[in-house]
Amino acid sequence: MSRPWRWVVVVVATGVGFLIAFGFGQWDPFGWFPEKDSDRISVAGAFAGAMAAVIALAVGWWAGGSGGSSLNQRARASGTSQITQHGGRTASGGVNQHARADGDSRIDQRGGGEAEEQAS
Structure with a gap:
């Protein structure tokens, strides 16, 4: 679930909890x-205000978190091409890649604060 929708859930849950x-x-x-x-x-x-505050705190903690690391990749490569995707230490909600490589091309995507890799 995307972050904006999580905050919609927070608002709705808080309102329903208050009522x-x-x-x-x-x-x-x-x-x-x-x-x-x-x-x-x-x-x-x-x-009701106290209960709504508890609900908002609990659900807001869930909504504000990274939601776990999620990676999505849909790739197509032909010839000697390469497609690489790195999620890093934390993908912070997701790294998406839709890539197409032909011939001798290379597509490289990094996300989540990962340090650059050194080729040896």
Whole structure:
């Protein structure tokens, strides 16, 4: 899943979590919240805000991460050509390569902070 879509998931999950927690606070099955409606709404809102913050923190941590290293390559080579792709130490969300090499050509792609390799 791409990074922008992960942040959409964060916003939606936080909003849904707030609404569920607010509804739960309004319902108050354990009788812990005040009896007066205005106080109950205030406490339910505070409870829902705290739950939404926890959800946003947890899902935001997931969305802000690299999402694991992912590499995609679709290549076609003919003759003595070479196609090389290096993901590096971390591909940070992905390195894509769609390449076509013909004859005596060489395509080399690096990503993720990898140091240049020395030919020996």
